[in-house]
Amino acid sequence: MEQFQKKDVVQAVLLTDLRPEAFKPICDNSSTALLTLANVPLLDYALESLNRSGIEEVFVYARLHMNDIKEHISKRQKQGCTWSINMSVKVIGAEGCRCLGDALRDIDAKSLIRGHFVLMEAETVTNANLSYFLEEHKKTAKYDKGIAMTVIYKEVITGVRTGDEVMIAMSTDNKRLQYHQRIKTNFREQSFAMPLDIFLQNSNVALHHNLADPQIAICSPLLLTLFSDNFDFENRDDFVRGLIINEEVLNSRIYVEMLPREQYARRVSNWLTYQIVSNDVINRWSYPLVPDMGICCLRQQFLFLRNNIYKHESATLSKLMSKENIVLDSGSSVDTGSKLSSVVIGRNCKIGKNCNLDHVYMYDDVVIEDNCSLEYCLIGSGAKISSNSHVLEGVVIAPKTVIAPNSNITTPSETDPIAKRFSISTQKTNDTEELDDEEDEEWEVGGFLKMRSVPFSFEDSEYNSSTEDELSSHGSPVPDDTNIFLSEVIDSLTRGYNEKSNPDFLILEINSSRYAYNMSLSEVNFYVTKAILSLPKVKESSANIVQNLHHVLGHLGPVISNYIKYKDAMIDCLKGVEDCCNQEEDFKAKVAQIVHYLYDKDYVAEDAILEWYENLSDESEWMKTHLKKLIDWLMASSEEESEEE
């Protein structure tokens, strides 16, 4: 029996084109697997690493562009490239396949898989020793028949989020995956919630928040059955989630392995990860999958020079101002005076004089004329950037585009929370820039992140000790009545504003809170003002505080005028403003505008302002400079009035 098992070939499944949308416009008409990274198609990286891990039979499951992939593979096989030795590669595919689930069901139907196998995406670049993980997986399978999959993760620095990061909980004694959550790309998780049972049933659960998911998994044949039985599993995340929730019903489990420090794995899932992986390859993290080692060719064609410069024998690199991390393929040339850092240049490209290129990835036959400055962009083959142009962060230029001289090309504004992509459609010959910024419908996994500068060190994520947080935490100080009162008033007003409820009822609510917490009238005045300025609507943007305030008071005006009637109350109100401004950095510059607005709308009177101004506390000393103009103006107008009298 054992002899037969030994004869089993080691199999792997490579999936391609699971998200071609992320690579627009380059991958409009070709497979993402054939996208080149440091001038080598991604598929070759994947096949090469499988070959190095001792895989003998690979099925490339092509969802789209099957012929292109077939052609590429047979071309490589004819060349006798390194991965074709001792490894057979078959391209399979089906028209109706929409997702990973479909592909695996199809593979199951064709019964191609005979044992435990490696499941990977063709866009993954790795130098991991998969055979080790395969062995570990088989060992586990000996005592746990329910093992469906071993997922392999890589520890990364999570300062930059690319959509491939996950948060997992795993029991440390048996390495079982207990919880899995993909981390959003926009840094927002206030908290993570997991079933308590995980912790009660396992004595030691490791939470990892620093993992990237390179989409490498070792799978049991059971996995295919599970996919066939549950046709709602679309992608691997569905599968993982479904399996964790129904662990007992399905009687199958997922195990976790971490890549050791020296092994690299990362998936290219969008332009941002494309940029990151390119840099990693140039910086040799993926060794031996680096340009000078001759990936999928038997001869070393690149010279590896100081500062990570990989120069093809036939390329010319003139004396440069500064240069590092460059891949320069055959027939390309860089003219004098250009500064290059982290640049990949395809075949037969020409780069003019005095260009400044930073994180630029060029396909073949690209021409960049003199004095251009390019940052964080990708240029399709045959494109031409005319002289004196600037191309900035995140731009992807489609093949054969011509950019007119002196153009300035950027992506839409940075402040937009949703990453937008910008591409210039093909065959434009003038400088009309066509914005092609479709907004993503949602923050999907593997959203369309653009290239951008990735900071070397990351700022701390801010700890927002919001009041709720403090209050709910056990052992935190019991807030005194004033704070409760303030938060109640804020709640009432927020609700009142959102639901447009009758101001009279709000006054009633505030009054009942007032008696409940035994607030004096002046405290009420003070806090109501503070509450208004603390409303989310007012706070939402510091730039238009006054405008927002106007909005809010449009509805809540009667509430404030109910309290702020006399001079003393007005002073209380102004003190509230003062207090808010002292606490909120954003408000500081706006204090004069806020006060002026309140004056304009007759909430506070001139003499109250003046008296308040006179008695400003030391802490608010800075305010005087801001208020000076307003006060002068008030004085002047009052003098005028008195003169008129």
Place this chain on the structure above:
Amino acid sequence: MGTVEFQAVVLAAGRGTRLPELTSDHPKCLLPLGPYPMLWYPLQMLQQHDFQEVIVVVLESQKTEIQQTLEKTPLKLKIDYATVPSDSDFGTADSLRHIHDRIKSDVIIVSCDVVTNAKLYPVVSKFRAHNASVAALFFPSGFEAGITVPGPKTKHKPERDLIGIHPDSERLLFLASTSDFDEEFVISGHLLRKNEKMNIHSRLVDSHIYVMKKWVIDYLTKKDNFSTLKGEFLPYIIKKQMSRMSHPSHIEATSEVGVNLKFEDDIFQYAPSNKLEAQIVKASLYNDSVYKEPYGGDLVRCYAIKAPKDCIGVRTNTTLSYYALNSKISGLWPQLFPNNDYPLISPNAVVESRQIKDIAVADNAKLSEKTSLTLTTFGLHCTVNPKVIITNSVIMGHAVIEEGCKISNSIVCNRAVIKKGSILKNCLIGPSFVVDEESTKEMVHLTNAGGFMEIE
């Protein structure tokens, strides 16, 4: 004084609320554990760690009794008693606050119910090495496994904590009781983002041995809303590790209306920070990270040290663990005191019995001849008359077992009297209770106190 690096404080003012059947008016810290009272064990441990002096916090009304009892035990430590008022309902944090003017340096706080042979050195080294604010020792759990408490069947639901420890730095990042959560465990996103990984342990026991900076005690003194250390203050300070110093100018934000809006609790007023020190830490190789900001820039740092798996670490704060330790103590004795310093059977006890196996006997206990005694702890001044068979039980101080009794798997509390010919199985006999002649009891809790009725 003054030059001492650590002061030791033993908290012995607890009322034993988790073992109410055993204590009633008797001090919890004097319950017999083997030949010595409970409080002796932490003191002995401190003495082994070369402490010369120790502050013991006791209830005022119990001070004399405790003092007298301890004087008879072999201790060389100088014990400095601090009292808390008997009528108050002081938690551990309250007790510390009450005695804070005696605390002049960093402290090691030990609860009176800790029995362990774990060494404190790893805790102290960690504390020193990282200039920690708090370092705590955790024991592996599972000591009580397989032991059932005498008395009526109870649903014993152990308190379990979730303890989050960073696997590399051993920072204590999270501490909460499982009962704080319903179905879902929620953890702050910030905590994970900042620390990247964390191991959540659900089967560790808090040893109640803490090493704390003096400023932590000062801070605790100012914050009177914490009443217990472990339940309230520790989770709070662990959480505070992650918060940033707020704008220093806002410390006194008393507004003119006379209401103070900010809590005056800014922990960073207490935590010493100075720029030079911070720079030294940054430049030094001896911090917790070479390529990131050391300690994530945290000024407050808590550490958790797990005691080695094979060490003994028990907190005898429940009836179950108290009984469990007593029934195992003879086997554990060589591990607890490998140098054979302390005999299991006190030389001052009168042991005439011939058939004894694995028993622990305190001073002045009188075990008559013609008895068969196995696996049992005998407290001070207890008397066992002839023709008695006792197995796997605890007989506390001044208890009297009259002739012809058979007692197994039971706890007989202080001054209880078991009259002639009684047979007790799995029973809990309350303090000063008198069991009638010839009675046969099984699985019951007998007590005089009205609060604990006999429940069948």
